[in-house]
Amino acid sequence: MPSLKDLRVRINSVKSTRKITSAMKMVAASKLRRAQAAAEQARPYATRMERMLGNLAGSLAGQSGAPRLLAGTGGDDVHLIVVVTSDRSLCGGFNSSIVRRARATVAELQRSGKTVKLVTIGRKGRDQLKRDHGALFIDGYENVGRKGLTFGEAREIGEKIIERFEAGEFDVCTVLYNRFRSVIAQEVTLQQLIPFPVPEVETGSAVPVLKATYEYEPSEEAILADLLPRNLSVQVFRALIESFASEQGARMTAMDNATRNAGEMINSLTVRYNRTRQAQITTELTEIISGAEAL
Amino acid sequence: MAGKVQFELVSPERLLFSEPVDMVVVPGSEGDFGALPQHAPMLTSMRPGVIDVYEAGVVTNRIFVAGGFAEVTEEGLTVLAEEAIPVADIDPQSISTRLKAAERAIEEADSDRARAEAERSLAVAKAFEAAAEGAAV
Numbered sequence A: 001m002p003s004l005k006d007l008r009v010r011i012n013s014v015k016s017t018r019k020i021t022s023a024m025k026m027v028a029a030s031k032l033r034r035a036q037a038a039a040e041q042a043r044p045y046a047t048r049m050e051r052m053l054g055n056l057a058g059s060l061a062g063q064s065g066a067p068r069l070l071a072g073t074g075g076d077d078v079h080l081i082v083v084v085t086s087d088r089s090l091c092g093g094f095n096s097s098i099v100r101r102a103r104a105t106v107a108e109l110q111r112s113g114k115t116v117k118l119v120t121i122g123r124k125g126r127d128q129l130k131r132d133h134g135a136l137f138i139d140g141y142e143n144v145g146r147k148g149l150t151f152g153e154a155r156e157i158g159e160k161i162i163e164r165f166e167a168g169e170f171d172v173c174t175v176l177y178n179r180f181r182s183v184i185a186q187e188v189t190l191q192q193l194i195p196f197p198v199p200e201v202e203t204g205s206a207v208p209v210l211k212a213t214y215e216y217e218p219s220e221e222a223i224l225a226d227l228l229p230r231n232l233s234v235q236v237f238r239a240l241i242e243s244f245a246s247e248q249g250a251r252m253t254a255m256d257n258a259t260r261n262a263g264e265m266i267n268s269l270t271v272r273y274n275r276t277r278q279a280q281i282t283t284e285l286t287e288i289i290s291g292a293e294a295l
Numbered sequence B: 001m002a003g004k005v006q007f008e009l010v011s012p013e014r015l016l017f018s019e020p021v022d023m024v025v026v027p028g029s030e031g032d033f034g035a036l037p038q039h040a041p042m043l044t045s046m047r048p049g050v051i052d053v054y055e056a057g058v059v060t061n062r063i064f065v066a067g068g069f070a071e072v073t074e075e076g077l078t079v080l081a082e083e084a085i086p087v088a089d090i091d092p093q094s095i096s097t098r099l100k101a102a103e104r105a106i107e108e109a110d111s112d113r114a115r116a117e118a119e120r121s122l123a124v125a126k127a128f129e130a131a132a133e134g135a136a137v
Helices: A004-060 A094-111 A123-136 A150-165 A207-209 A220-294 B090-106 B110-134
Strands: A079-085 A113-123 A139-141 A172-180 A186-194 A213-217 B005-010 B015-021 B023-028 B029-037 B042-055 B058-072 B076-081 B084-086
Touching: A004 A220, A004 B005, A004 B042, A004 B058, A004 B076, A079 A094, A079 A123, A079 A150, A079 A220, A094 A113, A094 A123, A094 A172, A094 A186, A094 A220, A113 A123, A123 A139, A139 A150, A150 A186, A150 A220, A172 A220, A186 A220, A186 B015, A213 A220, A220 B042, A220 B058, B005 B023, B015 B042, B015 B058, B015 B110, B023 B076, B029 B042, B042 B076, B042 B110, B058 B110, B090 B110
Parallel strands: A079 A113, A079 A172, A113 A139, A213 B042, B005 B076
Antiparallel strands: A172 A186, B005 B015, B023 B029, B023 B042, B042 B058, B058 B076, B058 B084
16 A cells, blocks of 8 residues: 555656656647648659659650669569668657568568668667667668758668669668558558659540650650659658658657546546545544543 | 740749749750740750749749759649759858869769769859859849
8 A cells, every 4th residue: 555655756757747748749749730731842743753754654664775773673682671760759659560560571571582681761760670680781860850851861862772772782672661641540651662663644644645745855765864863862752751740640649648648547546645545534533532432 | 925834843842833924944954945835745854054934024033943854744834843942042152152062072072973973063053153143143
């Protein structure tokens, strides 16, 4: 049976925890709003780039001499997985679900005899994967987008990936991140970057009609060769932005739950505190009365 | 003049410009071209330079872009630029910082790739300077 003082101390400690979690929840909510706005503003560029690529790749499809970023190296022995997680924790299952999926993917690829290499973005993913797969790491980034994510950071990562690809370090590159579904739902997504899967241009829409009459300057191949590396950076940027918004959403939900749990705990502790206090008073009274009667 | 072109300028971070205008002159990699309504569909890469937006025969807006792509379709002109700054907003100090950074990068480049990259950013910086000077005249 804890003493009254112990209970008081515990109630106070849970109360201050609740203050922290509710503050974190509010911070996450405001960051989430910003992240969502950023994700929305980034969408036009990505969709337009996708359309251009679809047009170009469609007209070049099946031709030999397509850029390697599109056609691949021909092999598929070495896989590079870019794992996007957050730098901070206290965001529920956000990082664990990515790490779990990363482990499963690595295991699956290794079972089928492929070599796997890992690049981590975000400290948590690196920490959690280090023990089992530390030997597979070839690169790691931390504090990406700490002061608001910029395209420049995504481009640096994208260019590094392309550099490694051109040096023949891997054949296939995929990125693993949390896609933002809604504030309470994130979806672990595995997206292939190299070779780039060509977005299907819907037949029957107005686009294929236009395609035939496009003029290209300098040439289709040159534009494609220029467009593909940029597209990679755009995809990395998109993954980062989505992951960031998801992180804030996950943290908001986790902190909301924590705040509620703390509230419940305070209630039940308070009830226990009052009961104990009352029991003590009753005992004291009984003692006094029986003492007086004995006289 | 009948009709207008829908001019859209997008950077990876956001949509910067989306308005119907009379004409847009774009610095294509094979030379500048003007996009008027009913322009034939085309797709081109851009060199670093300045996009001029014309409204009723006068330039109403000048925007510096550090390269990218321009696409003309039936609907209008779409420019994808990684970096775009309205010429009027260029800070004179940032020009010299950029030039110096690019020159230093060339000196420090230890591989062909790094050198090519540095030379590219120097070209961008020079175009940046030219754009700012053009605005002052």
